[in-house]
Amino acid sequence: MTNQITDTEAGTSLWKDSWLRMRKNRIAVASIIVFSITCFFCFIVAWFCKDPNQVNLANKFSGPSSEHWIGTDALGRDLFSRILYGGQVSILVGLIATTVSVTIGIIYGALAGFFGGKIDSIMMRVVDTLFSIPFLMIVIVLQAVLSEWSRETSVWIVSNLNWDKGFTDRITNVLPLFFALGLLGWLTLARIVRAQVMSLKEREFVEAATSLGLTKLTVLFRHIIPNTLGPTVVYATLSVPGFIMYEATLSYLGLGVESPNSSWGILIKEGANYLETNSQLLIFPGIIFSITLFALNFLGDGLRDALDVRASKD
Amino acid sequence: MLRFIINRLLQGLLVLFALYTITFFLAKAMPGEPFTTEKNISEEAKAYQRAIYGLDKSLFEQYLRYPINILTKGSFALSTSKGRPVEDIIAQSFPNSLILGLSALGIAICIGVPLGVISAIRKNSWVDWGAMSIAMIGICVPAFTVGPLLQIYIASHLPGLKVAGWGSPADIILPALTLGLTTAAYLARLTRGGMLEILSQDFIRTAKAKGVPSNKLITKHALRGGLLPAIAFIGPSFAALISGSFIVETIFQVPGMGQHFVNAVIARDEFLLLGVALFFGFLIVIMNLAADILTGIMDPRVRLGSNQK
Amino acid sequence: MSLLEVNNLKTYFHTRNGIVRAVDGVSFSVDKGKTIGIVGESGSGKSVSCYSLLGLLPMPPAKIEDGEAIFDRSTDLLSCGEKVLRTIRGKKIGMIFQDPMTSLNPYMRIADQIIEPLCLHMKMDKEKALKEAIHALDEVGIPEPDNRINMYPHEFSGGMRQRVMIAMALITNPEILIADEPTTALDVTIQKQILDLIQTRQKELGTAVIFITHDLAVISEICEEVNIMYAGRIVEKTDTKSLFRTPKHAYTRSLLKSIPANQVKGEKLYTIPGLPPDTSQIIRGCAFRERNQIGDQNECLTNSRPEFKEIEPGHWVQNCPGCLS
Numbered sequence: 001m002t003n004q005i006t007d008t009e010a011g012t013s014l015w016k017d018s019w020l021r022m023r024k025n026r027i028a029v030a031s032i033i034v035f036s037i038t039c040f041f042c043f044i045v046a047w048f049c050k051d052p053n054q055v056n057l058a059n060k061f062s063g064p065s066s067e068h069w070i071g072t073d074a075l076g077r078d079l080f081s082r083i084l085y086g087g088q089v090s091i092l093v094g095l096i097a098t099t100v101s102v103t104i105g106i107i108y109g110a111l112a113g114f115f116g117g118k119i120d121s122i123m124m125r126v127v128d129t130l131f132s133i134p135f136l137m138i139v140i141v142l143q144a145v146l147s148e149w150s151r152e153t154s155v156w157i158v159s160n161l162n163w164d165k166g167f168t169d170r171i172t173n174v175l176p177l178f179f180a181l182g183l184l185g186w187l188t189l190a191r192i193v194r195a196q197v198m199s200l201k202e203r204e205f206v207e208a209a210t211s212l213g214l215t216k217l218t219v220l221f222r223h224i225i226p227n228t229l230g231p232t233v234v235y236a237t238l239s240v241p242g243f244i245m246y247e248a249t250l251s252y253l254g255l256g257v258e259s260p261n262s263s264w265g266i267l268i269k270e271g272a273n274y275l276e277t278n279s280q281l282l283i284f285p286g287i288i289f290s291i292t293l294f295a296l297n298f299l300g301d302g303l304r305d306a307l308d309v310r311a312s313k314d
Numbered sequence: 315m316l317r318f319i320i321n322r323l324l325q326g327l328l329v330l331f332a333l334y335t336i337t338f339f340l341a342k343a344m345p346g347e348p349f350t351t352e353k354n355i356s357e358e359a360k361a362y363q364r365a366i367y368g369l370d371k372s373l374f375e376q377y378l379r380y381p382i383n384i385l386t387k388g389s390f391a392l393s394t395s396k397g398r399p400v401e402d403i404i405a406q407s408f409p410n411s412l413i414l415g416l417s418a419l420g421i422a423i424c425i426g427v428p429l430g431v432i433s434a435i436r437k438n439s440w441v442d443w444g445a446m447s448i449a450m451i452g453i454c455v456p457a458f459t460v461g462p463l464l465q466i467y468i469a470s471h472l473p474g475l476k477v478a479g480w481g482s483p484a485d486i487i488l489p490a491l492t493l494g495l496t497t498a499a500y501l502a503r504l505t506r507g508g509m510l511e512i513l514s515q516d517f518i519r520t521a522k523a524k525g526v527p528s529n530k531l532i533t534k535h536a537l538r539g540g541l542l543p544a545i546a547f548i549g550p551s552f553a554a555l556i557s558g559s560f561i562v563e564t565i566f567q568v569p570g571m572g573q574h575f576v577n578a579v580i581a582r583d584e585f586l587l588l589g590v591a592l593f594f595g596f597l598i599v600i601m602n603l604a605a606d607i608l609t610g611i612m613d614p615r616v617r618l619g620s621n622q623k
Numbered sequence: 624m625s626l627l628e629v630n631n632l633k634t635y636f637h638t639r640n641g642i643v644r645a646v647d648g649v650s651f652s653v654d655k656g657k658t659i660g661i662v663g664e665s666g667s668g669k670s671v672s673c674y675s676l677l678g679l680l681p682m683p684p685a686k687i688e689d690g691e692a693i694f695d696r697s698t699d700l701l702s703c704g705e706k707v708l709r710t711i712r713g714k715k716i717g718m719i720f721q722d723p724m725t726s727l728n729p730y731m732r733i734a735d736q737i738i739e740p741l742c743l744h745m746k747m748d749k750e751k752a753l754k755e756a757i758h759a760l761d762e763v764g765i766p767e768p769d770n771r772i773n774m775y776p777h778e779f780s781g782g783m784r785q786r787v788m789i790a791m792a793l794i795t796n797p798e799i800l801i802a803d804e805p806t807t808a809l810d811v812t813i814q815k816q817i818l819d820l821i822q823t824r825q826k827e828l829g830t831a832v833i834f835i836t837h838d839l840a841v842i843s844e845i846c847e848e849v850n851i852m853y854a855g856r857i858v859e860k861t862d863t864k865s866l867f868r869t870p871k872h873a874y875t876r877s878l879l880k881s882i883p884a885n886q887v888k889g890e891k892l893y894t895i896p897g898l899p900p901d902t903s904q905i906i907r908g909c910a911f912r913e914r915n916q917i918g919d920q921n922e923c924l925t926n927s928r929p930e931f932k933e934i935e936p937g938h939w940v941q942n943c944p945g946c947l948s
Contacts, residue, residue, distance in 0.1 A: 128325075129325075129328060129329050129332045130332070131550075132326075132329040132333075132549075132553075132595075132598055132599060132602060133329065133332065133333045133336065133595065133598075134553045134556055134557060134591075134594055134595065134598060135553070135557065136556075136557035136560070137337075137556075137557070137575065137591055137594065138336060138337070138340070140575070140576070140579050141337060141340040141341060141344065141579060141587070142340055144344050144345075144579050145340055145343045145344050145345070147345070148345035241453075241454070245456060248456055248458070249456065249458070249557070249560075249561060252456075252458045252561060252564075253560055253561065253564070253576055254576075254580075255576065255579065255580075265456075265458075268456070268458055268459055269458065272458065272459075272461075272462040272565075275462050275463075275465075275466050276466055279466075282459065282462060282463075286455070286459040289456070289459075290451075290454045290455045290456075290459070293453070293454035294450060294451075294454045297450060297453060297454060298450070515725060516720060516722060516725040516726045517725060517726055517727055517728040517729070519674075519679055519720070519726075520718075520720060520726045520727065520728070520788075521728065521739070522677075522679055522712070523677055523679055523712055523713060523717075523718040523720075524712065524713035524739055524740045524743070524791070525709045525710065525711070525712040525713035525714060525740065525743055525744060526713075526739065526743065527709060527743075534731075535728055535730075535731070538730040538731075539728075539729070539730050612730065613729075613730060614729070614730065614775040614777070615729060615775070615777050
């Protein structure tokens with residue numbers, strides 16, 4: 001199709017190539033910008049905002065004003081800063097749960113794919129079985145199991161490390177969620193990585209590496225796993241919004257983040273109660289939540305198109 | 315085919331057993347204890363109750379006793395928070411959950427599959443773009459936002475629809491719609507992907523070279539293979555519907571099984587928890603089996619492959 | 624006038640990386656009952672030109688920019704529109720493809736696939752069509768056709784599938800059969816059987832055949848006239864005998880030289896150096912210049928494309944001094 005020179009170029013700079021393709025995808029670029037702005041507001045601007053838990057019953061359900069940019073909630077708390085602080089929790093849940101699940105998924109899938117044979121078939125049977133188990137149900141129970149532990153952790157941190165109590169509570173409150181979600185979300189990725197490793201280990205560069213005297217595991221971690229990165233990045237990006245949604249669902253059911261701490265799920269739940277009289281309490285968190293999920297999903301789709309070698313051929 | 319089904323059922327039993335084991339030990343590890351609803355309960359009374367429910371036995375004995383009782387006596391034990399047999403609670407709430415789940419699945423299929431097919435045929439047109447944008451909204455806007463919005467802006471304006479409650483057939487519509495939308499969105503995306511994959515295959519070109527008109531090209535040649543990813547998703551999507559039902563039942567006050575599960579966790583009611591979990595697990599196993607059988611019917615290669623094994 | 628006359632066909636692909644001129648002014652013709660061959664490396668545009676005729680290319684990205692293809696003295700295949708084209712596809716022009724593994728629908732029984740042209744074009748009822756189909760399978764040498772017709776493609780071997788493809792393409796008794804590398808994906812032992820089968824059926828039915836291949840040995844066996852394609856254009860066109868006896872163009876000579884059977888034992892196999900030119904770039908001058916070892920590279924045209932000229936009666940060639948020397 002093309003001449004030799006461009007062929008080798010494409011081989012050495014797959015990531016650069018993908019980046020160029022990515023940049024042409026306007027929706028994906030817009031998604032990156034939107035997500036960056038959201039993160040900037042939640043993690044930087046939030047520190048300069050009002051205390052999200054400052055109750056002021058005299059000023060409940062107030063409309064937008066210079067004091068409270070988008071009004072206050074049923075307890076007179078500033079909605080804007082509650083959304084930002086809630087965003088911290090929601091986004092962190094997404095990112096940390098993804099990190100945990102991606103780590104487990106890569107290692108599990110890579111080992112299964114690399115060893116093959118009996119080990120592989122047993123490991124994959126385990127995945128198949130876990131796949132049929134309703135995820136949310138286990139998360140709910142697991143998170144109940146871990147909640148006690150998180151309370152103790154919070155007390156320990158506050159008394160031993162002298163951290164700010166409010167901040168510590170906010171973080172430890174959601175720790176069980178992070179782990180419950182992360183521990184159970186690795187199944188799909190394990191399958192993807194396994195399939196990749198299976199096909200990669202037959203390729204020449206692996207043979208070349210082994211013939212240079214590297215051990216099997218070195219080859220696996222240095223040469224095979226980095227090559228599975230493409231699908232992993234795509235899957236990881238797409239699982240972030242999934243986890244954010246799970247967190248919101250659990251919080252909505254009263255099983256995730258606990259009041260007075262906020263998360264987008266909590267805010268939407270609280271807002272839904274006052275939908276008829278004060279619809280902005282549902283509308284604002286709902287819109288921010290959905291826009292973030294939009295951005296992450298479109299970003300994942302864009303990455304898939306950009307990184308997918310099959311699609312790039314036409 | 316029979317061997318295939320038996321094989322799958324055995325696998326399903328394994329799934330249920332794994333589900334039971336995980337749920338059992340997690341339930342045991344949950345902090346707090348049952349019987350805290352009645353306040354000022356004495357230690358003796360507590361011990362007495364524990365003995366009634368068999369909670370004084372060793373962990374291992376309890377672990378074995380529960381499934382044995384189910385198999386021999388058909389008994390799912392007593393709910394510690396409600397004091398009623400778990401099977402009664404399930405029997406009462408299950409029909410509601412089933413109706414809700416199946417209507418939601420039906421709505422999801424009726425919306426999602428045609429949308430996906432049309433998008434694939436009109437790839438990169440405004441129809442495709444529009445349908446996929448709607449699908450993306452379905453994925454990104456949570457049920458607990460859609461539900462209240464439907465309640466306020468649809469239910470209160472249309473006669474015959476109630477904001478919440480479960481009595482007349484019309485009450486099914488809004489909860490099922492809320493529950494089905496996300497699944498519909500996923501189905502639309504999967505169907506589109508599957509159809510695009512099939513439409514790029516060589517045999518579609520062969521059919522075209524035979525002079526097959528384009529509508530028949532879709533219905534006769536492409537649809538069967540193109541729907542396979544969506545069919546394979548029916549099992550997992552049913553699991554997702556069950557998860558979603560926890561929320562939708564709360565919003566629309568449907569007396570289904572989902573709320574029992576959530577309440578069981580909050581009340582540390584392990585028998586109710588186990589019963590509902592196993593029942594949901596059973597439903598998912600059945601739906602997965604149905605999806606597998608359907609895949610076998612649609613894809614002759616799968617059918618034969620399983621026979622040869 | 625011939626059964627099919629293709630004049631100045633141009634098919635371009637409009638891709639993200641620019642316009643690929645896959646077919647850039649190709650003309651050929653087929654007479655009733657005759658066999659012509661189109662030969663070239665992969666990417667030379669040979670398959671694309673035939674897909675263009677039947678409208679089988681995905682449009683976009685493909686676009687037919689110019690040319691005409693007059694079928695049966697009346698219909699221009701390139702401009703007649705989808706509706707007319709559909710009555711010709713599978714009825715008057717049949718087609719078989721390279722890979723029999725992927726060219727049959729894995730989700731449908733052979734029976735349903737093979738009777739489709741009959742039901743569509745002849746308006747035959749299913750029962751009669753089935754009888755006809757069993758007969759057709761028998762003709763292409765499928766054992767127990769009345770049993771096998773109810774099977775699925777994956778239950779057939781590659782050679783058997785290609786037989787099914789041939790039976791399916793010929794079942795409506797078309798006037799032209801386009802065979803797109805029908806033997807490339809098959810084992811060598813099967814290749815010969817399939818070639819023989821195509822030839823026998825052709826003689827029995829009087830079908831004209833357009834045979835697309837990259838294998839000159841196949842051409843020598845079944846074609847009466849050969850078109851050699853390179854970079855979207857035909858570089859040489861003549862009857863099979865004079866092509867093998869007196870090849871003119873350097874590309875043709877290189878191709879002949881690279882056939883293993885033509886080479887001296889013990890010597891290194893000859894291969895044409897380099898790759899075909901990138902057709903997304905505008906080619907000025909002779910497209911084969913850089914790879915020309917057999918002729919005189921220095922004399923190849925550099926500023927204008929060589930014109931296609933009849934240098935001997937019935938022997939057409941791209942008139943580039945470097946390639947002809």
